[in-house]
Amino acid sequence: MDLLIKNAFVVDPTSPFHNQKVDIKILKNIISEINTTIEDNQIENLNLNNLHISKGWMDSSVALGEPGFEERETILNGLEVAAKSGFTNIALQPNTNPVIDNQTIVSFVKSKAFGKATTLNPIGALTKQQEGKDIAEMFDMKNAGAIAFGDYKKSIDNANLLKIALQYSQDFDALLLAFCNDANIKGKGVVHEGITSTKLGLKGIPALAEEVVLARNLFLLEYTSGKMHVPTISTTKSVELIKEAKSKGLNVTCSVAIHNLVLTDEVLNEFDTRYKVNPPIRTEEHRQALINGVFDGTIDCITSDHHPLDIEHKKMEFDMAKDGTIGLESAFGTLATILPVEVIVEKLNAAKTIFGIENTSIDINQPASLTLFNPEGKSVFNKDLILSKSQNSAFLNQEMKGEVYGIYNNGILNIK
Incomplete structure (x- = not known):
């Protein structure tokens, strides 16, 4: 129009x-x-x-459910939520059923989004079924429209597989996503390991679980000269590792989730599972390090890490509840309480450049x-402002x- x-x-x-x-x-x-x-x-x-008015924003990590989990969210409603939340582009995570690990599913999700204001950009799974065993059909998926490849919230335990993927992806200039979390160090942890976890009697996840995998992945990146994006870092040491890698000239970018920038683990005192996310919400020290990383350019972009979950998977014992929060609707309003507008716009737009999406300026x-x-203006985020089918927001009753x-x-x- x-x-x-x-x-x-x-x-x-x-x-x-x-x-x-x-x-x-x-x-x-x-x-x-x-x-x-x-x-x-x-x-x-x-x-x-x-x-x-600004260049259109892109969210680099959005899970919608469809196909397979339409009770959580559908593609059509998810795109409507994204549009009214200010996002012209979203990167769709592959944690669907079936998993987005082949060109057929890539084509399917893109066809569902045809003709909508918000453009859907699929992320293909890095490994078949996101099982971490065999590399998925990356080349075919890229030809079908996938913008990057990674297993959602899953580290690649097999270092050699990630090494080969980093080498192979260079043949067709593909971007790999490498989530960092050592499952053995995490164990049965459900929140950040620290004073709060001890007080509440909840099993903790050490920052080391993220950092040791990140250090390994950066070594692999240096060895292969590949291209890597590290989604949702959450610790002080992770910021330092990324900063060091960039100073070496490695082709690495990273994001941070809004809830890790805004909240600390003190919100867990009521055992509210809305705050159960992966990576976990950490302490003020880590939060400040992440904010500093945003300002100094170590952290390239900010994501809502939008992950709708139905009430059956959230309203239960903390140990049993699934990780994840919705975040599209509250993204800008929450960030505006801690960051200047110019920085928010920059970090919400930056994913376009990282993922190879056209990013034209406002010009004739x-x-x-x-x-x-x-x-x-100020407001309080309440359920009436939730547009998603699921209502698992970590920002309910937060000032915007x-x-x-x-x-x-x-x-x-x-x-x-």
Whole structure:
């Protein structure tokens, strides 16, 4: 649809209109004009309160369930949630049933998302059935539209398999995701190992469980000269390891989950399973290290790590509950309580570059992929604001700042 966006404050350092309030005219999904004032009553005019506009955001880790777990979330509703939460692109995790480990399933999920405002970008499983034994059909999946390859929330225990995958993936410039968690060190742990876990009598997960695997994976990356993205790091040492690897010139990027940036393990005092996530919410020391990593560029992007789960898998004993929280709806509002707007926009947009998605600036003759939001105002996140089918949010009753209006992408305006 053609659209005239009125009085929009541009937040895009790559644009010549950065930090300016302008009108933006979009014709056939292309920005045709940007000026202080544009008048055109022949197309729809959009004028929203304190409208700020940026390049479209991308969430690098979204689980939706379909196919196989539609009771948790469907692709269609998940894309609607993403659009109204400000995301023009999502990277879909392969933890479906059947697992996204072949070109047929990649094509299926992409077909389900056809014609929607938010673009769905599938991540293919790195190993068949995410079992960590045999490398999946990466080349075929990439040809079908997969943007990267990784087993969701599963480390590759076999170092040689990961080494071979890093070498093989270079033949077709594929990005590998390497989640870091030593299952033996984690054992039966369910929360961060520390004072809080001891007080509550819950089995702890040492930071070492993440760090020892990350160190190994970075050695493999250095050996193979491959390309690796490390999703959702959560410890002080992990930030240091990534920073050191980058200083060596290794082709490595990483993300952090919003709940690890905002919350500490003190929220566990009520044994609320909404806070059971993987990696676990850790201490203030780790949280501050992650925030510092965001500011100094060690951490490349921020993800909601959106993982819908039905009530049967969450409302139960802490040890038995599944890991995961939804996070799309609360992403911007939560981050705005701890980070400047410019940093939030940068880190929510950065995944596009990492995953090889077109990332054009807000400029004339460029495709329009835009997020619309208001950075001001305060509210409390409650169940009425949850758009997902599942309601397992770690941010219920948390104070939020600002509001997301929605997106313009793929020639479609999708706003609340």
